[in-house]
Amino acid sequence: MFKIKEVSQNEIKLIGEFDASQAEIxxxxxxxxxxxxxxxxxxxxxxxxxxxxILVKNYHRLNGMGYKVVLKNLNEHxxxxxxxxxxxxxxxxxx
Amino acid sequence: MSNEIxxxxxxxxxxxxxxxxxxxxxxxxxxxxxILNELKLSVEEIFMNMVRHNKTTNKDIAIRIESYKDSISxxxxxxxxxxxxxxxxxxxxxxxxFKQKKYGGLGIHLxxxxxxxxxxxxxxxxxTIKITKHIN
Numbered sequence: 542m543f544k545i546k547e548v549s550q551n552e553i554k555l556i557g558e559f560d561a562s563q564a565e566i567x568x569x570x571x572x573x574x575x576x577x578x579x580x581x582x583x584x585x586x587x588x589x590x591x592x593x594x595i596l597v598k599n600y601h602r603l604n605g606m607g608y609k610v611v612l613k614n615l616n617e618h619x620x621x622x623x624x625x626x627x628x629x630x631x632x633x634x635x636x
Numbered sequence: 637m638s639n640e641i642x643x644x645x646x647x648x649x650x651x652x653x654x655x656x657x658x659x660x661x662x663x664x665x666x667x668x669x670x671i672l673n674e675l676k677l678s679v680e681e682i683f684m685n686m687v688r689h690n691k692t693t694n695k696d697i698a699i700r701i702e703s704y705k706d707s708i709s710x711x712x713x714x715x716x717x718x719x720x721x722x723x724x725x726x727x728x729x730x731x732x733x734f735k736q737k738k739y740g741g742l743g744i745h746l747x748x749x750x751x752x753x754x755x756x757x758x759x760x761x762x763x764t765i766k767i768t769k770h771i772n
Binding site: 542558560561562564586587588589590591593594595597598600601617618621622625626627630631 | 648649651652655669670673674676677680681684730734737738739740741742743745746749750
Protein backbone atom coordinates (compact mmCIF):
# COMPACT_ATOMS: atom_id res chain seq x y z
CA MET A 542 0.00 0.00 0.00
CA PHE A 543 1.19 3.51 -0.79
CA LYS A 544 -0.02 6.99 0.18
CA ILE A 545 1.23 10.51 -0.41
CA LYS A 546 -0.03 13.43 1.64
CA GLU A 547 0.64 17.13 2.06
CA VAL A 548 2.01 18.15 5.47
CA SER A 549 2.34 21.86 4.58
CA GLN A 550 2.85 24.05 1.52
CA ASN A 551 6.49 22.97 1.34
CA GLU A 552 6.43 19.48 2.85
CA ILE A 553 4.95 16.19 1.75
CA LYS A 554 5.00 12.74 3.30
CA LEU A 555 5.41 9.46 1.43
CA ILE A 556 3.93 6.41 3.19
CA GLY A 557 4.25 2.69 2.42
CA GLU A 558 5.85 1.11 -0.64
CA PHE A 559 6.79 3.36 -3.57
CA ASP A 560 7.03 0.97 -6.53
CA ALA A 561 6.59 1.39 -10.29
CA SER A 562 2.79 1.06 -10.05
CA GLN A 563 2.69 4.37 -8.09
CA ALA A 564 4.80 6.36 -10.56
CA GLU A 565 1.98 8.31 -12.19
CA ILE A 566 0.32 9.22 -8.88
CA UNK A 567 3.52 10.66 -7.40
CA UNK A 568 4.50 12.44 -10.62
CA UNK A 569 1.11 14.19 -10.77
CA UNK A 570 1.16 15.04 -7.05
CA UNK A 571 4.67 16.55 -7.00
CA UNK A 572 4.25 18.52 -10.22
CA UNK A 573 2.32 21.36 -8.51
CA UNK A 574 5.11 22.28 -6.06
CA UNK A 575 7.40 25.15 -7.00
CA UNK A 576 9.20 25.66 -3.66
CA UNK A 577 12.11 24.17 -1.72
CA UNK A 578 10.32 20.91 -0.95
CA UNK A 579 10.84 18.66 2.06
CA UNK A 580 9.99 14.96 1.71
CA UNK A 581 9.32 13.18 4.99
CA UNK A 582 10.17 9.51 4.42
CA UNK A 583 9.64 8.30 7.99
CA UNK A 584 6.80 5.98 6.99
CA UNK A 585 8.20 5.04 3.59
CA UNK A 586 9.28 1.42 3.97
CA UNK A 587 10.42 0.76 0.39
CA UNK A 588 11.47 2.62 -2.75
CA UNK A 589 12.28 1.14 -6.17
CA UNK A 590 14.53 2.50 -8.91
CA UNK A 591 11.43 3.88 -10.63
CA UNK A 592 10.54 5.75 -7.43
CA UNK A 593 14.06 7.10 -7.20
CA UNK A 594 13.85 8.28 -10.80
CA ILE A 595 10.74 10.32 -10.04
CA LEU A 596 12.42 12.00 -7.06
CA VAL A 597 15.49 12.79 -9.20
CA LYS A 598 13.32 14.18 -12.00
CA ASN A 599 11.64 16.51 -9.48
CA TYR A 600 15.02 17.45 -8.06
CA HIS A 601 16.14 18.62 -11.51
CA ARG A 602 12.83 20.45 -12.10
CA LEU A 603 13.01 22.34 -8.80
CA ASN A 604 16.76 22.88 -8.96
CA GLY A 605 16.26 24.52 -12.35
CA MET A 606 14.00 27.07 -10.61
CA GLY A 607 16.56 27.68 -7.86
CA TYR A 608 14.89 25.45 -5.25
CA LYS A 609 16.09 22.34 -3.40
CA VAL A 610 14.66 18.99 -2.37
CA VAL A 611 15.21 18.09 1.30
CA LEU A 612 14.86 14.50 2.51
CA LYS A 613 14.29 13.52 6.12
CA ASN A 614 13.72 10.40 8.24
CA LEU A 615 15.13 7.79 5.84
CA ASN A 616 15.23 4.14 6.93
CA GLU A 617 18.34 1.96 6.38
CA HIS A 618 17.09 0.46 3.10
CA UNK A 619 16.38 3.88 1.60
CA UNK A 620 19.67 5.36 2.89
CA UNK A 621 21.54 2.51 1.18
CA UNK A 622 19.70 3.02 -2.08
CA UNK A 623 20.67 6.71 -2.10
CA UNK A 624 24.26 5.87 -1.18
CA UNK A 625 24.73 3.18 -3.85
CA UNK A 626 23.35 5.46 -6.56
CA UNK A 627 25.35 8.44 -5.25
CA UNK A 628 22.12 10.41 -5.04
CA UNK A 629 23.18 11.33 -1.51
CA UNK A 630 25.40 13.88 -3.29
CA UNK A 631 22.41 15.46 -5.01
CA UNK A 632 19.77 15.89 -2.33
CA UNK A 633 19.91 17.80 0.96
CA UNK A 634 19.42 15.59 4.03
CA UNK A 635 17.76 16.92 7.16
CA UNK A 636 19.26 14.51 9.73
CA MET B 637 15.14 -25.88 1.46
CA SER B 638 11.84 -24.65 0.03
CA ASN B 639 10.99 -24.01 -3.60
CA GLU B 640 7.90 -22.09 -4.69
CA ILE B 641 6.85 -20.74 -8.08
CA UNK B 642 4.08 -18.38 -9.19
CA UNK B 643 3.09 -16.78 -12.49
CA UNK B 644 2.26 -13.09 -13.01
CA UNK B 645 0.67 -11.05 -15.81
CA UNK B 646 2.93 -8.66 -17.70
CA UNK B 647 1.70 -5.54 -15.91
CA UNK B 648 3.03 -3.11 -13.27
CA UNK B 649 -0.25 -3.60 -11.41
CA UNK B 650 0.95 -7.11 -10.54
CA UNK B 651 3.66 -5.67 -8.25
CA UNK B 652 1.53 -5.76 -5.05
CA UNK B 653 0.80 -9.47 -5.68
CA UNK B 654 4.48 -10.15 -6.40
CA UNK B 655 5.47 -8.37 -3.17
CA UNK B 656 2.86 -10.36 -1.25
CA UNK B 657 4.39 -13.57 -2.67
CA UNK B 658 7.89 -12.44 -1.64
CA UNK B 659 6.72 -11.24 1.79
CA UNK B 660 5.01 -14.55 2.50
CA UNK B 661 7.76 -16.91 1.36
CA UNK B 662 10.81 -14.90 2.39
CA UNK B 663 9.50 -13.81 5.79
CA UNK B 664 9.46 -17.49 6.79
CA UNK B 665 13.19 -17.70 6.11
CA UNK B 666 14.60 -14.21 6.69
CA UNK B 667 13.22 -11.81 9.24
CA UNK B 668 15.56 -9.01 8.12
CA UNK B 669 13.40 -6.27 6.57
CA UNK B 670 16.39 -4.68 4.84
CA ILE B 671 17.20 -7.92 2.98
CA LEU B 672 13.55 -8.36 2.04
CA ASN B 673 13.44 -4.81 0.59
CA GLU B 674 16.66 -5.38 -1.37
CA LEU B 675 15.18 -8.54 -2.89
CA LYS B 676 11.94 -6.72 -3.68
CA LEU B 677 13.80 -3.89 -5.41
CA SER B 678 15.79 -6.34 -7.53
CA VAL B 679 12.74 -8.42 -8.46
CA GLU B 680 10.74 -5.29 -9.35
CA GLU B 681 13.54 -4.02 -11.58
CA ILE B 682 13.93 -7.31 -13.46
CA PHE B 683 10.16 -7.83 -13.75
CA MET B 684 9.55 -4.28 -15.08
CA ASN B 685 12.44 -4.64 -17.54
CA MET B 686 10.79 -7.79 -18.90
CA VAL B 687 7.39 -6.06 -19.10
CA ARG B 688 8.73 -2.92 -20.79
CA HIS B 689 11.31 -4.38 -23.16
CA ASN B 690 9.85 -7.72 -24.23
CA LYS B 691 6.79 -6.99 -26.36
CA THR B 692 7.05 -10.25 -28.30
CA THR B 693 4.87 -12.34 -25.96
CA ASN B 694 1.76 -12.13 -23.81
CA LYS B 695 2.78 -15.10 -21.67
CA ASP B 696 3.05 -14.72 -17.91
CA ILE B 697 6.38 -14.18 -16.18
CA ALA B 698 7.33 -16.93 -13.71
CA ILE B 699 8.93 -16.10 -10.37
CA ARG B 700 10.57 -18.93 -8.44
CA ILE B 701 11.84 -18.50 -4.89
CA GLU B 702 14.37 -20.97 -3.49
CA SER B 703 15.07 -20.58 0.22
CA TYR B 704 18.13 -22.17 1.77
CA LYS B 705 19.54 -22.05 5.29
CA ASP B 706 21.96 -19.22 4.47
CA SER B 707 20.66 -17.70 1.22
CA ILE B 708 17.64 -16.90 -0.90
CA SER B 709 17.60 -17.19 -4.69
CA UNK B 710 14.88 -15.76 -6.90
CA UNK B 711 14.56 -16.55 -10.61
CA UNK B 712 12.42 -14.62 -13.09
CA UNK B 713 11.66 -16.59 -16.23
CA UNK B 714 10.33 -15.03 -19.44
CA UNK B 715 9.69 -16.16 -23.02
CA UNK B 716 11.73 -14.28 -25.62
CA UNK B 717 13.91 -14.92 -28.65
CA UNK B 718 16.19 -11.87 -28.48
CA UNK B 719 17.03 -11.35 -24.83
CA UNK B 720 18.63 -8.35 -23.20
CA UNK B 721 21.57 -9.56 -21.11
CA UNK B 722 21.50 -7.34 -18.04
CA UNK B 723 25.03 -8.46 -17.14
CA UNK B 724 26.27 -6.91 -20.35
CA UNK B 725 25.70 -3.28 -19.32
CA UNK B 726 28.21 -0.49 -18.85
CA UNK B 727 29.03 0.92 -15.44
CA UNK B 728 27.31 4.26 -14.85
CA UNK B 729 29.53 7.33 -15.07
CA UNK B 730 27.83 9.28 -12.29
CA UNK B 731 29.55 12.59 -13.03
CA UNK B 732 28.16 12.40 -16.56
CA UNK B 733 24.81 11.08 -15.30
CA PHE B 734 24.31 14.11 -13.04
CA LYS B 735 25.69 16.54 -15.62
CA GLN B 736 23.17 15.34 -18.21
CA LYS B 737 20.35 15.56 -15.64
CA LYS B 738 19.30 11.96 -16.20
CA TYR B 739 16.76 10.42 -13.83
CA GLY B 740 16.35 6.76 -14.77
CA GLY B 741 18.37 3.69 -15.56
CA LEU B 742 19.70 3.06 -12.05
CA GLY B 743 17.99 -0.28 -11.48
CA ILE B 744 20.57 -2.69 -12.89
CA HIS B 745 23.35 -0.80 -11.12
CA LEU B 746 21.41 -1.22 -7.86
CA UNK B 747 20.84 -4.96 -8.38
CA UNK B 748 24.59 -5.46 -8.87
CA UNK B 749 25.28 -3.52 -5.66
CA UNK B 750 22.59 -5.14 -3.52
CA UNK B 751 22.74 -8.78 -4.59
CA UNK B 752 25.53 -11.30 -3.89
CA UNK B 753 25.09 -13.08 -7.21
CA UNK B 754 23.37 -12.37 -10.52
CA UNK B 755 23.09 -14.97 -13.30
CA UNK B 756 21.68 -14.52 -16.80
CA UNK B 757 20.75 -17.53 -18.92
CA UNK B 758 18.95 -17.87 -22.26
CA UNK B 759 17.99 -21.26 -23.63
CA UNK B 760 15.28 -22.56 -25.98
CA UNK B 761 13.41 -19.24 -26.10
CA UNK B 762 13.41 -18.73 -22.35
CA UNK B 763 15.36 -16.12 -20.40
CA THR B 764 16.12 -16.77 -16.74
CA ILE B 765 17.58 -14.09 -14.50
CA LYS B 766 18.53 -15.42 -11.09
CA ILE B 767 19.50 -13.28 -8.11
CA THR B 768 20.93 -14.58 -4.84
CA LYS B 769 21.24 -12.89 -1.48
CA HIS B 770 23.10 -14.35 1.48
CA ILE B 771 21.08 -14.14 4.67
CA ASN B 772 23.87 -14.35 7.22
